Amino acid sequence: MREPVLVTGLGTLGAWGGGSDRLAVALAAGVPLTSEVDRSAGYHLPCGARRACLVPAGELAGWISPAESRRMSPPSKLAVAASRMALRCAGLADAEETGTAVTIATAFGPSTNTEALLKQILFEGPEAASPSLFMESVANAPAAQIAIALKARGASLTVCQREAGPLLALGTGGAEIAAGRTRRVLAGVVDEMTPLLHALLDRFGALARGDEEMARPFDRRRNGFLAGEGATVAVLEGESSVAARGGRALARLLAWGSAFDPTASPSGWGHGYQALARGLRRTLERAGLQPSDVDLVVSGASGARDGDRLEAEVLRAAWEGSPLPPVATPKAVTGEYGGGLLGAAVLAAAGAPLGPTPGFGEPDPELGIVPHDGSLLAPPTVVLATSLAAGGAAAWVVLGRGMG
Amino acid sequence: MSEIAATPARIKRLIVESLNLEGMRPEMIEDEAPLFGEGLGLDSVDALELVVALEKEFGIRIKSQEIGREVFSSVSTLSEFIEGRT
């Protein structure tokens, strides 16, 4: 018997600050939350992008102490803080339940530490390499620090699959519970946006440019995404253990799935929408659903020219010409950091209202999708979250209402 | 004499700077106080971090076998070890 999986807590940090309440306010307002990137290191092109969705300073206070975090990389600090928020949201104390598993996605890993370590090795010489920087340069440092901070002794899995990672991490965590290997999982995503990473993404032509630097998902004028950072962690629990402790659920994890588009280049999106549409439908079928059952799509569309085109093609092919449900695009507000998408999907399934899509004004006739305009929607019964990664991977998660 | 007095002070500064000890000032560390376990609560990674800092500061090279409990027990023992090498 497969154990049903519930989402009972959400902790999140991002450009909106700390806490899922503030993310909900930001999503309802539909205003992008950008700030200036430090360009003083000289990595940037003079005419390049200047803004990103960055975590404001001071948000970690109260969630992690300076002594505890003195050797942690920025992503580890964010991840530990978001995990504590998630547990509190779920009504759970720290350091209980020895079998808690941790599944965390990261696209770029601890970039600050990797950059500093590379500079030491390449310019000062390999003997100058700092052991504590190295220790916190590995992709699984955030997952390991969550486990140490919260005494989570179950499986520890770090997923690296670019934009598809967050939904894969949620599904991987769900599979641990469904298979009966653990009763509780901390599943989520963490990424940091350093000036170097921002400059490189911009040099690849990936970021939104222009006077406004708006993401504009599905808009004819879209020219790139807004870089983002933060940490978002969900508490997943088996239905029986939630019932046993009298807990409440924000959402129900109905199904998860993934697929690959082999026509994608290593750093971009391809045109293999038919295969991805099959993967999307298969994901829904696992929950006994079909596209017409979906009330809301929380899309990973980010303003990337090719990424949004592929997303539109996949959705249209999966729905086989039938009208699409409302399509929300939280990355226009939160930036391209999967935690915004993950948080928005859980909040939407819990009934939180989603505001208009900032930057959208001119529909792209090639895409044929007009994203959500902010009008009031009935609370959805079935939410589909989508995320297509540069490089070819794709992942979907289907969420239902928490109770009933 | 000034050389000898300077080494412990330099080590204390390195401890505070390289180990990111919040709220700690070099003069708060006593020469004889244990650095690891009980004392400052440092661990094996801190010891290795301090080794890299000591190597840079004093222009020496410390072998893995030399990184032991005795040498790293306090600022005094470290200072003695460094002065034997420079």
Add this chain to the structure above:
Amino acid sequence: MRSQHPAGPVAVTGVGAVSGLGWGVAALWKGLRAGRGGIGPFDRFDHSRHRTHLAAEAGDPPPALARSIPGWRRLSIADRFAIFAVLEALGQAGLGAPFGDDAEAGVYFGSSTGGMYESELFFADFLRDPRRARLSALVAQQVNAPGDAVARHLGATGPVATFSSACASGALALGAALEAVRSGEVEVAITGGSDSLCQLTYAGFNALRSVDEVPCRPFRAGRAGMSFGEGAAVLVLEPLARALARGAAPLAVLAGAGSSCDAHHMTAPDPTGAGAAAAVAAALADAGLPPETIDFVNVHGTGTPLNDAAEWQALQRVFGERAGEMPLVATKALIGHLLGCSGAIEAVATVLCLHHGELHPVGRNGEEDPELPVALVLDEPLPLPGARAAVSTSLAFGGSNAALVFSRWTGAAP
């Protein structure tokens, strides 16, 4: 226990590998069986200013390979290892690319550093002077690049996932692949790992003083750390019933997987071995096999003083009084530590030992460590034709532990 999974037992029908012993499984097994180490001087990068100077470096690829792979020139070294190992494994399994249809095949990969070696070349230019660097040199150097490159090469449209939990990555990827086959999500899983030598990990582990100046000596007296290796390893998994129906010859059965976290320290293992033991216990429970049925263990055995001591504690927790008699295979003694790929290539070594009915030796006779009274297979291969099942352990940085249980394919349907 086994019948609880819709797909039934899961067979290994093909293996592929690149290591310091050469390109291909034949070269790997030949070297392992002879106890011939691949650890020695290397020239991937200038290591004159590093603290140690050895590695098990994979030599040049077979010349025909470069000509047969589209876009070879743009692939990282780790990508090349991965694609070679996948093609070898699929060839043995009798399965062919392209995998175009539906969820027939999934790719589950582990890597610690992906294309970091190539990234270092880029950053050496870019961080000095951004105008000098060629941006195209940085394309797809991330951790997920080898797994993606495999899927792209095969035209696979099923699930693709990359796991990066340091030295447990490969074993965790195999665990995810097993789950995907059992649940019916995929019919075939292509799973393994790939990592290449790079300065970041070489300098990093040296900064942690975890590297031996001589080839590593797992579980032996005087051991002073690990040795670096590189390469890729791939296993093809499919339901045993499917393999037999299509006339494939199973090499072994992947019976179970388990994982845990020490939740103790970022670099030091829990000295009690509790976390590692929990992963092995979980894998045995997952396989539905009691510890008595395990006839040998392919240890993580890095050769660092603390890791091997903690692993000995874990073995005693799981196997009790039998721990001291349990034959131990220490693959890292010969091919070094392949980091994110180590769990995968040691899984291949375990399958080969079960399949050939003999355990490979470590091939060097250092001194026995009185603190670790283990039955390490030392100078000669140990014949064990009746071995029923084996455990392979991966105990990583950050306390992430993974264990796999393989059972011998006896030719009789379960």
